[in-house]
Amino acid sequence: MIPVRCFTCGKVIASSWEEYERRVSEFENPGKVLDDLGIDRYCCRRMLLSHIKLVDTFAPYQ
Amino acid sequence: MDIDIIELSDTKARFVLNDVEPAIANGLRRVILAEVPTMAIDYVNIYDNTSVLFDEQIALRMGLIPLITDLESYVLPEDCDCGGEGCTRCQLSLNLSAEGSKIIYSGDLLSSDPKVTVADEKIPIIDLRERQTLVLEAVAKLGIGRKHAKWQAGVGCGYKNMPVITIKEDCDSCGRCVDECPRNVLVINNDKLEVTDPLKCNLCKLCMGICDIDAINVIEKPNSYIFNIETDGSYPAKELVIQGADTIILKAGQLKEILSEIE
Numbered sequence: 001m002i003p004v005r006c007f008t009c010g011k012v013i014a015s016s017w018e019e020y021e022r023r024v025s026e027f028e029n030p031g032k033v034l035d036d037l038g039i040d041r042y043c044c045r046r047m048l049l050s051h052i053k054l055v056d057t058f059a060p061y062q
Numbered sequence: 063m064d065i066d067i068i069e070l071s072d073t074k075a076r077f078v079l080n081d082v083e084p085a086i087a088n089g090l091r092r093v094i095l096a097e098v099p100t101m102a103i104d105y106v107n108i109y110d111n112t113s114v115l116f117d118e119q120i121a122l123r124m125g126l127i128p129l130i131t132d133l134e135s136y137v138l139p140e141d142c143d144c145g146g147e148g149c150t151r152c153q154l155s156l157n158l159s160a161e162g163s164k165i166i167y168s169g170d171l172l173s174s175d176p177k178v179t180v181a182d183e184k185i186p187i188i189d190l191r192e193r194q195t196l197v198l199e200a201v202a203k204l205g206i207g208r209k210h211a212k213w214q215a216g217v218g219c220g221y222k223n224m225p226v227i228t229i230k231e232d233c234d235s236c237g238r239c240v241d242e243c244p245r246n247v248l249v250i251n252n253d254k255l256e257v258t259d260p261l262k263c264n265l266c267k268l269c270m271g272i273c274d275i276d277a278i279n280v281i282e283k284p285n286s287y288i289f290n291i292e293t294d295g296s297y298p299a300k301e302l303v304i305q306g307a308d309t310i311i312l313k314a315g316q317l318k319e320i321l322s323e324i325e
Contacts, residue, residue: 001115004126004185005294010217012128012294015184041218055189058114 002051008043020048068261068288075291075299078224078261087221087287094216094306096208097313099138100296101129101178103156103212105201112194120188124200125212127168128181128294131204133305135177138204148201154178156200162190171200178202181295215296215305221289223282225263229255233277239269248278261288 002017016037023033034045063086069076079087106121113120135151142152156171169183188196207214227247233255240248240255245262248255248269255278269278293302 001123001186001188004123005211006217010211010214010294011292012126012182012185014186015182017186018184055114055191059191 001053001055003047006041006044006047009041011039011041011044013039013044013047017048017051070300072298073293073295075289075303077289079221079287079289080224081285082287083285087289089310090303090306091219091221091289093309093313094219094291094302095214097206097309098215098297098302098305099131099133099204099206100213100215100294101131101136101202101204102210103127103129103200104153104203104205107199107201108197109199110195110197113188113190113196114194115188120196120198123187124198125210127171127185127187128296129173129178129202130181131215131296132175132177133204135175136204138206153201153203156202157198158187158200159197160190160195162194163192165189166196215293215302216291217294218292219290221287223265224286224288225260225265226281226283227257227260227263228279228281229257230277230279232275234275238272239278242268242272244268 002014004014005011006013016039020030020033020037024030030049034048039045039048063082064080066078066080067075068078079090103121103124106117106124108117108120111117111120115123136154137152139146139148139152142149144152146152154173154175156173158166158171160166160170166187166189167183168180168185168187170187171180173179190196205213207216235250235253235255237250237255240250244266245264247258247260247263249258250256263280265280265282267280270276270280291299291303293299297305
């Protein structure tokens with residue numbers, strides 16, 4: 001799951017994840033999507049840019 | 063002291079604070095980060111959890127969800143009449159009961175007080191799959207950012223000195239400072255060097271270094287600061303600054319009381 005807040009500054013970034021994921025999967029430029037979502041600082045940007053979803057990987061082993 | 067507001071929205075504020083000592087400007091910043099009380103989930107009773115995350119991880123995620131703070135109805139547990147044991151004056155509960163398969167959002171939390179709700183309803187808490195369930199009760203309390211970052215109302219709060227950029231008469235408009243400036247503050251207009259927006263300047267002074275004839279000068283205006291404040295949603299930005307100032311007054315009052323007791 002995407003962390004709720006940015007590790008460095010504490011801005012809530014989880015609520016932007018779904019729009020980010022959807023738009024990036026439609027081959028939009030991630031940098032531009034982050035600008036649109038109002039995620040300006042590089043600490044918050046790396047949270048979304050570098051996130052890897054693991055729920056699907058773990059789900060079969062419950 | 064006076065304030066020029068540059069930008070003010072619910073979550074962001076940007077203003078110029080004039081005629082204040084650096085100590086006051088820094089005091090305001092620190093109080094907004096660490097001393098303004100906010101509501102956050104502090105304790106979670108988990109009755110059932112068959113999701114992919116451990117109980118602890120879910121509890122940590124819940125703690126970081128911002129809640130709209132109502133300082134009139136609630137007090138800090140240590141200041142409460144109950145002595146911090148937990149009563150309706152110092153805590154409230156939020157309930158969640160969900161079954162998969164769907165994503166559970168912060169908006170699914172049911173608060174026992176309609177005034178204190180989640181500030182952002184779209185935070186995914188957990189992605190539940192088929193036959194996975196999550197039943198819990200979360201207890202929210204007031205707290206301050208110094209104790210834990212989940213009680214920190216201000217995020218990315220900071221200030222910088224107000225830059226003053228002066229261009230002398232003997233500038234030959236060579237344009238090297240325009241290329242050097244990382245913030246694109248300078249521009250050449252009709253063969254004349256001009257400053258577009260001095261608020262964008264980050265006082266790096268690279269333009270001064272590259273100019274051979276010392277025609278450009280950048281200084282920090284003393285006792286004038288550009289403040290940037292962002293909130294996590296627990297307060298509107300304006301309210302947060304007011305609460306910050308109130309907290310300084312409160313602390314100064316406490317200091318005065320202690321000092322007056324000393325003969």
